[in-house]
Amino acid sequence: MMTPVVRPDRATTTPAKRAKGTPRYSSPAARRRSLTGWAFLIPAAALIGIMMFWPMFQALILSFQTGRGSNLDWADPLTFNYDRMLDDDIFRLTLTTTLLYLVIQVPIMLVTALVLANILNNPRLKWKGFWRTAIFVPAAISLVSYSLVFRTIFATDGLVNDALIWVGFIDNPINWLGETNTARLVIILGLLWRWTGFNVIFYLAALQNIDPTTLEAAKMDGAGPIRTFFSVTIPQMKPMILLTVIMSTNGTIQMFDESYNLTRGGPANTTMTMSHYLFDVSFQNNPNFGYGAALSYVILIIVAVLAAIQMKVGDKRD
């Protein structure tokens, strides 16, 4: 334990001891300063406590309750909402769909971002400003906006079909958003479009922090560019790669805007994400807060478990 906080009652009842013990603050000014410090961070701490931690615990309690609207009571049996999930086909479908997006999209995106960042980091690259802007700009577009643009260009009579027919790849238009596989593909393409440049920003920052002498040393030892990249550059970027993996994983697990706006979850709920289903259960038609809270805890647990695994794996490669 660190230095205990001085309690006023103890200080007043035993004045003799106060003189003997190590004083908490070296001077009244230091004490005042420490209190100022607390005053500085109390608003933020209180807001995070009330707006994030408190609702998180409240949701756990809620997940063991049933009832309509605000008339909630303890579920009987207590795990009723969690039991219900096991027989909920839509829940299982949204779980597999969300994990599918995660497994396919995140690796493709991060590898592409890594390649792009390396190309952009080359000091001899021409028109660097243009390439950077072109690659970063999707990160400035709202998720709803780009979802609707993608919905439009992947419509049956939309731009993508017209272009593919014009090039001669297909003879008849594809019903992109009407079939499960193609609709899922469109969501993945959308995610790649919106988030690849975002990750390039992080990788470029990491590349600029790499010690140039290590690259020189690798060159002197006769390592080629590919070898240098894997043995010198990548290890130094590891913390950043870990961060982007965790961020992308969290983002994909919680994805809502694209599912809701691009495909509306269809066809037949096959592109729906967990957050989208959670929204439907909690706020559409017959709102069921208890079941919604239980679903939200599944999301929370998946995020926590995946982050823990990723941090463990990220640590090990040291």
Place this chain on the structure above:
Amino acid sequence: MKPSKAPTRTTARWREVPKYAFLSIVALLSIGPLYFMVVSATNTTQDVLGSSMLPGTNLIANWQSLTEFQDVGSAMYHSIINAVATTVLALVVCSIAGYGFEVYHSPNKDRLMWVLMLAMMIPFAATMIPLFQLFADAGLVNSTWAVVLPAIATPLLILLFRQSARSFPHEIIEAARIDGLKEVAIFWRMFVPTMKPTYAAAAVITFMTAWNNFLWPKVILVNPDYQTMPMLISNFTGGYVIDYGALMLAVLITSLPTIIIFFVLQRSFVAGFTGVVK
């Protein structure tokens, strides 16, 4: 066994071709959808579905058909109020917290910081329902407060300001104290003016996140009179016949503020996202 080095100039240049070809394809795919959005805002529905890639003359007609059924002014107003209020309050609250954690740091404050950082791992989905109940009980459904309050204090922003406070020379603070300056005055008159780039970066990411926020406003702004721009365009496709020209114009209007900020403050945009990890 070294391969002959120093290839002639022409072969070196040819070797660059795949790189530039790859960049060109990526840039084309990146800008393409945005270009199509801008062009389509000036085209009729037939032209949008006919994949016209040239600007048309239907911009004003699209605006008329958009504003005929949608209260764009109101949605724009609410989007701006929500995003600006969030940004201003977040900058104040998070910068004093980051400064407080760094300049007055003590073991207990460090412990609190560690706990607050854990909040980064809480998915919004897991807090959404109780938050809704909280604001409903307080009678704040449909209010700006309900949109703004959950977005003010974020662990990431506190971290960003703590990092920047770390680079703030402690001697300046000591000297100001000897000169008799109050703690709040030191923060306000010495720290804030020197940390303008950090504030700019924080403002850019906070404004963008607030402007683009969709799920929480959708949950808490039940009354359509209070809807924001992303909500407006999301509801747009509800009908049977979609006016694609008007839709793309609405999408363009929604994206314009963040696109402008991106182009004007690209440096702050990059710094805002990466400042924490440097």
